[in-house]
Amino acid sequence: xxxxxxxxxxxxxxxxxxxxxxxxxxxxxxxxxxxxxxxxxxxxxxxxxxxxxxxxxxxxxxxxxxxxxxxxxxxxxxxxxxxxxxxxxxxxxxxxxxxxxxxxxxxxxxxxxxxxxxxxxxxxxxxxxxxxxxxxxxxxxxxxxxxxxxxxxxxxxxxxxxxxxxxxxxxxxxxxxxxxxxxxxxxxxxxxxxxxxxxxxxxxxxxxxxxxxxxxxxxxxxxxxxxxxxxxxxxxxxxxxxxxxxxxxxxxxxxxxxxxxxxxxxxxxxxxxxxxxxxxxxxxxxxxxxxxxxxxxxxxxxxxxxxxxxxxxxxxxxxxxxxxxxxxxxxxxxxxxxxxxxxxxxxxxxxxxxxxxxxxx
Amino acid sequence: xxxxxxxxxxxxxxxxxxxxxxxxxxxxxxxxxxxxxxxxxxxxxxxxxxxxxxxxxxxxxxxxxxxxxxxxxxxxxxxxxxxxxxxxxxxxxxxxxxxxxxxxxxxxxxxxxxxxxxxxxxxxxxxxxxxxxxxxxxxxxxxxxxxxxxxxxxxxxxxxxxxxxxxxxxxxxxxxxxxxxxxxxxxxxxxxxxxxxxxxxxxxxxxxxxxxxxxxxxxxxxxxxxxxxxxxxxxxxxxxxxxxxxxxxxxxxxxxxxxxxxxxxxxxxxxx
Numbered sequence: 001x002x003x004x005x006x007x008x009x010x011x012x013x014x015x016x017x018x019x020x021x022x023x024x025x026x027x028x029x030x031x032x033x034x035x036x037x038x039x040x041x042x043x044x045x046x047x048x049x050x051x052x053x054x055x056x057x058x059x060x061x062x063x064x065x066x067x068x069x070x071x072x073x074x075x076x077x078x079x080x081x082x083x084x085x086x087x088x089x090x091x092x093x094x095x096x097x098x099x100x101x102x103x104x105x106x107x108x109x110x111x112x113x114x115x116x117x118x119x120x121x122x123x124x125x126x127x128x129x130x131x132x133x134x135x136x137x138x139x140x141x142x143x144x145x146x147x148x149x150x151x152x153x154x155x156x157x158x159x160x161x162x163x164x165x166x167x168x169x170x171x172x173x174x175x176x177x178x179x180x181x182x183x184x185x186x187x188x189x190x191x192x193x194x195x196x197x198x199x200x201x202x203x204x205x206x207x208x209x210x211x212x213x214x215x216x217x218x219x220x221x222x223x224x225x226x227x228x229x230x231x232x233x234x235x236x237x238x239x240x241x242x243x244x245x246x247x248x249x250x251x252x253x254x255x256x257x258x259x260x261x262x263x264x265x266x267x268x269x270x271x272x273x274x275x276x277x278x279x280x281x282x283x284x285x286x287x288x289x290x291x292x293x294x295x296x297x298x299x300x301x302x303x304x305x306x307x308x309x310x311x312x313x314x315x316x317x318x319x320x321x322x323x324x325x326x327x328x329x330x331x332x333x334x335x336x337x338x339x340x341x342x343x344x345x346x347x348x349x350x351x352x353x354x355x356x357x358x359x360x361x
Numbered sequence: 362x363x364x365x366x367x368x369x370x371x372x373x374x375x376x377x378x379x380x381x382x383x384x385x386x387x388x389x390x391x392x393x394x395x396x397x398x399x400x401x402x403x404x405x406x407x408x409x410x411x412x413x414x415x416x417x418x419x420x421x422x423x424x425x426x427x428x429x430x431x432x433x434x435x436x437x438x439x440x441x442x443x444x445x446x447x448x449x450x451x452x453x454x455x456x457x458x459x460x461x462x463x464x465x466x467x468x469x470x471x472x473x474x475x476x477x478x479x480x481x482x483x484x485x486x487x488x489x490x491x492x493x494x495x496x497x498x499x500x501x502x503x504x505x506x507x508x509x510x511x512x513x514x515x516x517x518x519x520x521x522x523x524x525x526x527x528x529x530x531x532x533x534x535x536x537x538x539x540x541x542x543x544x545x546x547x548x549x550x551x552x553x554x555x556x557x558x559x560x561x562x563x564x565x566x567x568x569x570x571x572x573x574x575x576x577x578x579x580x581x582x583x584x585x586x587x588x589x590x591x592x593x594x595x596x597x598x599x600x601x602x603x604x605x606x607x608x609x610x611x612x613x614x615x616x617x618x619x620x621x622x623x624x625x626x627x628x629x630x631x632x633x
Binding site: 040042061062063067068069071072073075076077078079088089092093136137140 | 521523524526527528529530531532533534537541542545546
């Protein structure tokens with residue numbers, strides 16, 4: 001897909017299965033909305049094909065596709081009330097009045113907006129408008145529902161409620177949902193399949209667990225959750241060397257002595273007394289996060305983020321142990337060296353801890 | 362400073378409205394001389410409504426204004442939608458092209474339209490009398506179009522473009538989406554464009570003077586020929602009524618605008 005001569009999407013190859021909840025996840029400008037607009041029929045790809053039930057639909061206009069969309073800012077019709085907004089698609093399709101009535105009422109039930117039929121759009125809250133937008137799309141019984149960051153405008157609590165609501169609606173209707181978001185937590189908790197995108201390219205496709213546990217490159221590892229990413233060398237299958245030490249790991253299939261990126265999730269690291277550790281480092285920052293402490297530990301000039309439930313004061317020397325399954329090995333990519341170093345992060349942490357110390361004095 | 366500002370503002374309004382006040386007062390004057398107010402009367406209004414000649418001219422003016430503004434509104438709205446859908450550079454070029462006729466001196470527009478009509482009428486259609494009601498109507502539509510486009514464009518720009526996407530997503534063709542959604546959104550702009558076109562049309566003299574024939578003359582053109590001799594006071598009465606009509610239209614236009622803006626901000630607030 002090119003736009004004004006600029007390549008927005010490159011080599012996107014995606015299969016959508018029936019009844020699936022699939023999420024396109026990526027930072028803004030990564031091409032996820034463009035992908036959605038191509039599926040919806042609002043953009044025609046400059047090359048490649050869009051296939052639906054075995055038929056190429058590149059040139060099929062949106063109004064002929066069995067696909068409906070929930071737009072980013074809802075795009076409800078301000079001159080119509082709730083009922084007429086939901087009935088819009090059915091009226092355009094010229095369905096009999098009693099059927100329209102039945103189906104709209106059914107939808108109002110599903111999105112729990114019974115009694116709001118005659119309310120004007122302006123009088124609804126953001127969450128209610130959101131639900132009208134979902135009802136307006138779903139009432140047409142599409143085969144696929146496209147959702148373009150539908151929860152972005154809602155506050156955190158409402159967003160959590162709507163996430164559950166959407167998941168429930170998807171399960172009960174069995175409609176394929178294609179969901180676009182930049183919120184990795186949202187993507188992991190709702191989806192059957194997550195597609196991580198960046199710079200117009202698909203970085204990884206997989207189940208949420210696989211994406212989290214087996215990220216393909218430094219970008220995915222960093223975008224999904226927190227990661228310490230280190231340079232390493234794969235000596236042989238199940239043996240990796242980094243920080244001058246050889247560790248056992250569970251990955252295989254690399255070339256002997258291949259340079260690799262090593263991912264270690266902050267929550268997987270076990271803290272032990274200094275003399276028992278694989279590596280020994282100095283705590284340079286600590287932040288209380290509620291569930292845990294985020295501590296920044298310096299190992300030979302490289303700062304790691306470690307999550308722990310125990311307090312470790314700044315300046316204390318600790319050891320860490322890494323189990324083979326805590327170490328994840330990735331091939332080098334264009335993203336290597338860009339992510340996963342908490343050195344710059346630590347300035348922020350230092351400031352915070354200084355404040356905390358001041359309070360203690 | 363603030364007081365000086367207020368004083369100047371009041372002064373400006375006096376300058377703007379004193380001529381109208383003189384006219385209105387004159388229309389109620391019993392005497393013929395506008396320099397002396399001799400007593401209050403509605404006689405001039407009575408005489409105005411007995412003068413079938415003047416009423417016919419007023420009728421002519423209203424027919425042309427209503428038809429011209431109506432047709433210009435329809436064409437102008439379609440044109441605005443077309444311009445809006447162009448790419449940004451083309452859009453800018455198109456807007457400049459539509460704005461030029463507005464700043465063009467009326468007399469130039471009038472003469473060039475007149476030349477065109479006479480050329481087409483006599484050379485191509487073989488008419489003897491080429492300036493008619495139709496040429497007048499076409500001329501009025503022409504100079505009304507930019508005002509309609511200028512009023513509709515901002516509404517199109519303000520409109521959330523995903524609304525038309527949503528309509529098409531729900532099964533509308535382009536045309537259906539326009540009538541079911543876009544039209545409702547830009548209606549305030551269309552109405553104010555129509556009102557503006559109507560008032561422009563109603564008081565146009567210069568262009569009408571060059572493009573109207575003898576068989577169909579509008580009020581301003583005819584009155585111009587009166588001014589060589591003293592005006593009859595019943596014409597003051599008619600001007601007063603016209604002034605009030607325009608005033609009512611302008612107030613209505615502003616109220617519509619205000620209402621639309623209020624609705625917009627209300628919906629934005631709800632969206633937050």
